[in-house]
Amino acid sequence: MTATKRCSKCKEIKPLEKFSREKRVQDGRRSECKICFRERDRRYYQTEKGKAAIIAGEKRYRLKHPEKRKARNAVTHAIETGRLLPTSSFGCYYCSAPAQHYHHQNGYTEEHRLDVVPVCRKCHKEIHKKSAKRRMICQQKYLFVM
Ligand SMILES: [Zn+2]
Numbered sequence: 716m717t718a719t720k721r722c723s724k725c726k727e728i729k730p731l732e733k734f735s736r737e738k739r740v741q742d743g744r745r746s747e748c749k750i751c752f753r754e755r756d757r758r759y760y761q762t763e764k765g766k767a768a769i770i771a772g773e774k775r776y777r778l779k780h781p782e783k784r785k786a787r788n789a790v791t792h793a794i795e796t797g798r799l800l801p802t803s804s805f806g807c808y809y810c811s812a813p814a815q816h817y818h819h820q821n822g823y824t825e826e827h828r829l830d831v832v833p834v835c836r837k838c839h840k841e842i843h844k845k846s847a848k849r850r851m852i853c854q855q856k857y858l859f860v861m
């Protein structure tokens with residue numbers, strides 16, 4: 716037998732796996748099905764309160780990951796001072812589409828702050844999705860020696 720549950724929102728009876736897990740409740744599932752939950756989530760983030768929550772979340776993230784912010788600042792600074800060319804001067808390292816970002820291929824620690832490769836937005840997203848340390852390509856290739 717498959718366990719089912721009635722969604723408190725759309726009132727449909729659906730299999731339990733259509734409900735997200737929620738530790739605090741008795742049957743271990745949310746009262747709203749995934750579809751309704753997603754819909755509510757989407758609406759929430761369009762409200763002022765929701766938008767404020769996003770900003771607060773980003774701020775928390777920045778505080779939690781200071782290395783990342785510093786690494787980004789280092790890149791911005793390097794571009795401003797001419798040590799790095801703007802990304803628009805390059806094609807993406809992976810697919811040669813116009814580059815839009817610099818990717819920190821070896822992480823955000825101090826010694827790797829300028830260890831970057833130009834990437835397009837799409838590949839950049841892919842890289843982080845896979846959180847790939849896949850290719851350690853030649854370091855600081857794009858950095859001018861001063
Ligand atoms: Zn529902």
Ligand SMILES: [Zn+2]
Pocket residue numbers: 807808809810811812834835836837838839
């Ligand atoms: Zn690309």
Ligand SMILES: [Zn+2]
Pocket residue numbers: 817818819839842843
């Ligand atoms: Zn990156």
